[in-house]
Each structure stands twice: as structure tokens, then as C-alpha cells.
Amino acid sequence: MKKTMLSAALAITASTALLSGCGEDDGSTVSAKLYTDSLYAVMKADRTNYTKYVVKRLGPNGAGVVKPDEHWQDIPNGTLLPAQMFRAGAEAVAEMTDEFTYSLQSLWPINSQNAPKSPMEKAGLEFINANPGENFYGEETLGDTTYFTAVYPDVAVVDSCSKCHNEHKDTPRTDFKVGDVMGGVVIRVPI
Amino acid sequence: MNKKIIWFLWIVISLGLLGYFSYGLVLSQDKSDFLIGHTTYGHYQIEMECSACHTDAFGGEEILQDACVSCHQEELNEAHDSHPKKKFTDPREAYRLEIIDARYCVSCHSEHKKEQTLEMGVSLPKDYCYHCHQDVLENRESHKELPFDSCANAGCHNYHDNRALYESFLVKHANEPWLLDDASIPMANQAKSTKLSESAKSITSLDNHWANQNPDIEHEFLASAHGKAGMQCSACHQQNEQEWVEKPGTQECKTCHVSEYDGFTKGKHGMALLPEGSMDEKLISPESASDQYDFKNESLERQHGCTACHGAHSFDTQVAQVSACLTCHNDEHSLAFTSSPHGKLWQNSTKGLVSKDEAVTCATCHMPRTFHTKTGMEVELSKLKRNKNSQESSQGYSEKNNIVTVKVEHNQNDNLRPNEKMIRSVCMNCHGLEFSIDALADESLIKNNFHGQPAHHVESVDWAVQRQ
Numbered sequence: 051m052k053k054t055m056l057s058a059a060l061a062i063t064a065s066t067a068l069l070s071g072c073g074e075d076d077g078s079t080v081s082a083k084l085y086t087d088s089l090y091a092v093m094k095a096d097r098t099n100y101t102k103y104v105v106k107r108l109g110p111n112g113a114g115v116v117k118p119d120e121h122w123q124d125i126p127n128g129t130l131l132p133a134q135m136f137r138a139g140a141e142a143v144a145e146m147t148d149e150f151t152y153s154l155q156s157l158w159p160i161n162s163q164n165a166p167k168s169p170m171e172k173a174g175l176e177f178i179n180a181n182p183g184e185n186f187y188g189e190e191t192l193g194d195t196t197y198f199t200a201v202y203p204d205v206a207v208v209d210s211c212s213k214c215h216n217e218h219k220d221t222p223r224t225d226f227k228v229g230d231v232m233g234g235v236v237i238r239v240p241i
Numbered sequence: 242m243n244k245k246i247i248w249f250l251w252i253v254i255s256l257g258l259l260g261y262f263s264y265g266l267v268l269s270q271d272k273s274d275f276l277i278g279h280t281t282y283g284h285y286q287i288e289m290e291c292s293a294c295h296t297d298a299f300g301g302e303e304i305l306q307d308a309c310v311s312c313h314q315e316e317l318n319e320a321h322d323s324h325p326k327k328k329f330t331d332p333r334e335a336y337r338l339e340i341i342d343a344r345y346c347v348s349c350h351s352e353h354k355k356e357q358t359l360e361m362g363v364s365l366p367k368d369y370c371y372h373c374h375q376d377v378l379e380n381r382e383s384h385k386e387l388p389f390d391s392c393a394n395a396g397c398h399n400y401h402d403n404r405a406l407y408e409s410f411l412v413k414h415a416n417e418p419w420l421l422d423d424a425s426i427p428m429a430n431q432a433k434s435t436k437l438s439e440s441a442k443s444i445t446s447l448d449n450h451w452a453n454q455n456p457d458i459e460h461e462f463l464a465s466a467h468g469k470a471g472m473q474c475s476a477c478h479q480q481n482e483q484e485w486v487e488k489p490g491t492q493e494c495k496t497c498h499v500s501e502y503d504g505f506t507k508g509k510h511g512m513a514l515l516p517e518g519s520m521d522e523k524l525i526s527p528e529s530a531s532d533q534y535d536f537k538n539e540s541l542e543r544q545h546g547c548t549a550c551h552g553a554h555s556f557d558t559q560v561a562q563v564s565a566c567l568t569c570h571n572d573e574h575s576l577a578f579t580s581s582p583h584g585k586l587w588q589n590s591t592k593g594l595v596s597k598d599e600a601v602t603c604a605t606c607h608m609p610r611t612f613h614t615k616t617g618m619e620v621e622l623s624k625l626k627r628n629k630n631s632q633e634s635s636q637g638y639s640e641k642n643n644i645v646t647v648k649v650e651h652n653q654n655d656n657l658r659p660n661e662k663m664i665r666s667v668c669m670n671c672h673g674l675e676f677s678i679d680a681l682a683d684e685s686l687i688k689n690n691f692h693g694q695p696a697h698h699v700e701s702v703d704w705a706v707q708r709q
Contacts, residue, residue, distance in 0.1 A: 121409050123321055126628075141327040151331050162376050167333045193335035219708055238332055 083187055086200035086237045089150060093136065093235060098207050101132045106208050132211070136235075149239070154204060156233030158223040160215065164233075168192060174201030175234045182231060189241070197238040204233040278353035281362040282533060283654075286513045286525060293516055294352075302345050309346040312507075312515075316655070320402035320662075340372055341365070349400075361658050367393065370400075383704040395682035396661065396699035405664035405674070411705035414627075417673025423626065424671035425598035426610055429558070431648040432466065435497050441476035447485050448474050462554040490521035494547040502547075504651030510545050511651075521546055527569050535572040543569060562602035563587060577690035578603065584690070601671075607653045609666045614643040623669035660687075675702050 108116045115127060122128030130138060133154055140152050157175050159165045166172040174186040178201055186201040206212045212226035226232055265274050272291050280288045287293045294308040317325070328334075329343045342348045351364035358364045370392040371378065378384050392398050398406060451474055452459045462468045467476075477489040480496075491514065495502040505511035509530075513523040524545045527536035543549060550565035551557065567575060578584045583601035590600035612620050622644075656662040660681045668677035679695035680686055686695055 119409075121407060124404070124410070140331070144327055144330045148330075153331055153333065163373075167336070171333065192332045193339075195332065197332060236333075240332075 082198040082239055082241065083200070085239060086150075086187075086198070087185075089152070089237055090200070090202045090235060093139070093152065094202075096139070097132055097136050100135050101208055101210065104129065105132055106210050109210070111210060150237060152235060152237040154233060155236055156204075158221065159233070160218050160220045170199050171201070171236055174199065174236065177201070178203040178234050179231050186234075195240050198241050200237045202235045202237070203231045204235055206230050206232050276353070279355040280352050281350070281355065281358050283362055283509075284352070285530075286509065287516065290516045302347065305347055306345050309350075313346075317401060321404060322401050323403050324400055337373055341369060366390070370398070383700075383707070393659075395659075396678040396701050399659050399661060402659070402662060405661050405669075405678075406701065408705045408708070411674070411702045412709060414669075414674035415702045415706050417675065419673055419676035421626065421671055421673070425596070426605065426622070426670050427612075427644070427647050428597055429610055429647045429649045431500070431646050432498070432558075434646060437470050437472055437476075437497075441497075442471045442473060443475075444473050445475040445479055447479060451478070451485070458554050465554060465556050467556055488553075491524075491547050492521075498547075500648060501651045504649075504655075505547070508652035508654040510653060534570070536569050537571045540569040559591070562604040566603040573688045574690050575603075577688070577692065581690040581692050604649065606663060606667050607657070609650050609656060609663075611648045611650055611666075612644045613646040613648065615645045620644060621665060623665055626670065675699075678702070 104116065105118045106112055108114075109118050109129075116129045117125055117127050118131050119125055119128050120131060120134070122130050122134070136154050140154075144151060153164075155164050155166055155171060155175060157166070157179065166175050168190055170188050170190040174188065177186040178184065182203070185203070188199050190197055190199050206215075206226055206228050209228050211232065212228055212230065215221050215226050215232065216224045262274070265272065270289075272289050275291065276288065279285070294305060296308060297304045324343060326344050329338060338344065349365050349369065350362045351358075354364055359367070363369075368390040371389050374392070375389075378387065378389060393400065396406070404410070462474070477493045478487075479485050480489075480493060486493075491502060491505075491511070502511075506514045509525075511524065513519060513525055514521070521544075526542050526544050527534075528541040530536070531541065550561040552560060552565075563578070567578070579588070583605075586595055587600045587602050589595040590597050610622075612622050614620060625644075650656075650666075656666055661678070663681065664674065664677045668681070672680075675698075676695070678699050678701065679697065680691060682699050683695045683697060686693065
């Protein structure tokens, strides 16, 4: 009797201990797609706000107190262009973490260094251009790492976007309108 | 029997070598046995300070990168570096890094390979730009006929510092006259605003003794700015009640003149003082650099330091601007100065014929003035000059822009290479941009210290204007 009770007690204790140790994982892993979609939402919101409330509102087409310019550091009251603000964010992120990287690219870039470099980037930019409203997702290997690559359409949210690009001396395209896909945000996550 | 001797010899020789090199590695100061090749000319003064760069025996590229960054990052930031590391960390650049890993300084500035090192410490062939920028060479109209290794030519492009060369800047400053109407630079005034401490003015028991022993020196000192401010001999010669020091060193000057000392130790004149704890004995003499530059024979063994240029008791800044330089420097450019247009302006200013603001000395170009507001913010004079309206006087816009302090940059290497670095801080205070670019691109004109006009026109500005 004693022996049975003792072994039963031992068995119950052991299984409780084991099972309680297994409850750590509550099952919430984020899919790569949700991860990049979430990152993109933040990037888009920040840049749209900057474009509307700083560049348009305070720039030459508004109050005229700041001068968004490619060489903003060298002119009085200079400030970054939206694409530069975006890039500055990407560079700051790169200093904090290498869990993801992002960049702004286009099939019609002002600076040829921002043209698509990998075949996946090219495919992604062409896809979002041909399929308005849709995003592009894929996997590619660069160097010795495989990445989940997401490409999101970058749309002209205000007329300052299309106007300035159309008039720039280095632009390969001069017929952008508000609402056009002008390029794409490429987010990469190493997997 | 033979075998035993050979074994014995082998052990003895091995132990001997081990002992010799261990001693060199661990105990000795002289590391010359470990120098695998001379350093670039910029670093020759710290060639034997292995730990200045090799801070750790293990760690590879990152350790070396930290060493480069610790000295050079500040000036790269100031120069708005065109190719900072952060441009290359995105994985989409990975394919490019396989050929030139532009994230690390040593990829292009490899040390200890003096035989294959070009100007400015670059150890790559001159076509390094082509690898990433060949599309510009092939597609841009003005660049189609250019040689593929000519990107970094004078007046064209620089890998790091393009402040005077970027397209919008060229366009903005096109068609400027070769000489501006108000070609002048305000005189330095920082030392005047340095406050003398009470202890520097207090007389110790030895002050009178030494003054009485050396009436000539006392006379010279009392006529100097230090003397006029009420400073006593003991302020330099007897710090903190210590013994009397016959020849105070740079550390004494540093007590009050911190920014000048900092600048001095960053350039080749004072770099030997940089490794912490270095004493004045390490300061260079012209002899150590005589394989690279020409120096006057009688000055070969003069040691550098604050008093080498400023004189021990007179601290005459006028002497420091030309005569001090010419005491040692004996190259073509230096010897041609006095009779050059710039040199003549200086000579006229010493005679009172021309205001000192308009005089050009060695220091004007090689140790440029920097301009600061009350809050310590630095402003660019050449930029301000072009923003002022024609009615304003130089004095007026200085005051309007709150320029309070005019300092002297004591790092004479700061704007030396590439020489386009001089354009904004020096040349454009008196000259237009195009003229400045043309003059600095003309090697023979530099050698003869700007006697005459630039021989050749650099087309950078024209091409930039055409693309508008």
C-alpha cells in the first residue's frame, strides 16, 4: 500500500514538473510577411508625415522656412529630402541591428546607384509597377546569406513628389503624377 | 655523435631566437625587428608605436578599423564623407564588396606596403572608381572621352571630401571673379580672449631672481602679449611650486592653449606627441623627414615644439607666420614665397602699406583661420561673404553673423591633401571658385608659389553648368 502510494506520488510529481517546463512556448511566432508588412507600415507612416508636415508645409511650396535640398547640410535652413530622410533611417537602423535592412529603389532613379541590383529587386519593382496595390515577396541569396525579400510600392503622396522628380535634371522619366508608383521599398530579412 | 651535436645546436639556436624575439615583443621599446615594411608617409612618426593601431594581438580587421576611426573619423564627418561605411552595409552591395570591401579603411589604405602606396596613402591602382561607377563614364556625355583612371584628378572628384567639388556647388559658384572685392581674412584673436589665471600672475620667490639674472629676456618678455597681460616667469618655468624648469615644454603651453595644442598634435609637426604619455623628446626634427622634404642644413637638428615657431619669450605671431616656416623649409614652394604676389602683400603689410587682413602668409593657407560664434558654433567665412549684400562691410557682416572668435587651425596637414580641401577654408575668401580650382590643379604654379595665372582650365564647372 505504502509502496504504491509512494510511487504514485513520485509519478505525479515528475510529470507535473516535466509538463510545467514545457509550457514556455505560447505559440506566437511571426511570419516573415507579417514582419516586413509591419516594418513597412511604420516606414511609410513616418515618411508620409515628414513629406506632408515638414517638406510640403514648411518648404518652398508652403511657409518657405526650410529648404529641402540634396545638399541640405551646406545651405542655410537646409533639411533632408524625403528620400534622404528615408535613407537616413535605414542607415541608423543598420547601426543598431542587422536583423533587417531596407532601401528605396526605383526603375527610374535619379541616382543610378538606386536602380535595382539583384534580379529579385528588378522582378519586384516590375511586379509592383504592373500590379498596382499589390506587394511582392520572394527569397534570394546574396553573398552567403539567404534573405526573405519584400518589395512594397512607393507612391507619390503629394504633388511635391512628382513635380520635383519630373523637373530634376537627372530624372529618366518626366511624367509622374500624384498616385503613381515611383519606386519601391525593399525590405530584407535574413532567414 | 654528430646527431647529438646537431640536436644540441638546433635547441640552442631555437632558444636563442625565441629569447631574442620575445625580448623584442615584450620587454623592449624598440620594435624595429617586427616592422614588416615602412608605413605610409603620414604615419612615419608613429611607425614604431605598434600599439597605436594594433591595440590587440587578435581581432583582425575590426581592431584596425577602430584604430583608423579613433583618429580620422572626426575629419571624415566634417568633410561630409561621400563614401561612409554605412553606404556599404546593405546586403544589396555584397557583390561589390567581394572586389573592394569599402567598409574598411585598410581595403584601400593598406599599411606597411610603401612600395605600392600612391598619394594620400592609397594602395590601390587609380581605377578603383570604375568598379562601381562605370555607368557614369559610359553614359555621361562630358565623361565619355575621359581615361578610366582619371576620376580623382585635380578639380574633379575625391573619394571622401567633395565639399568644394559637388555639382550644385560648382553651379552655384560659377562665373565668380578671380579676385573678390573684399579679398581679406580677419586676423586671429583667440589667444587674446584666453583668460590668464591668478596663479599665472602671482610672483614667486624665484621670479625676481631669474629676471635680474636675465635682463634681456625680461625686456623681451615684457614686450610680448604674455608680459603685457601680467604673466610672470614662474607661470611657465615653475608650475605648481615645483623646481624651476629651464626650458618648459609643450605641456606648459597646453595649460592655457588647449585647442592650439590639440591641432598641433594632429598634424605632422606634433604627431609624435599623440600616443599618450609621449614627452617632448619625441618631437621631430627636420632630419627625420629629410628624405621626403627639403630642409635648410643649419636647421636639420632643430626640434619642433611651440617655441620652435613662436620663439621662447617674444611669442611673436608675426614671426610664426612666415619667418618661422622659412627657418627650416627649403623647398621650391617655400623659397618662392617672398617674391610671389602673396608674399609681396605680406611684405607690404609689414611696412604698413596694406592692412594685415589682406596679407597672405604661409599660415594663411596652411594654418587657416576658423570662425566661431559666441556659442562656439563654427561658421564658414567664404559662404557668409557670398551671402552678404554689396552694401555691407566685412566688419558689418562679421558682427551680424556673430563671429566673435577667430582661431588658428594648428594642424597644418588638415587641408593639405587633397589640396581641394583648401578651396573653401582658404582660397574662396579672396578668390572665385573656378580660379581656385584651376590654380590648385596646376602643379608648376604651386611649385613657384603662384607667380602668374593657372596654365590650364579645369572644365568641371563648365560641365556642371551645361547640365543645368
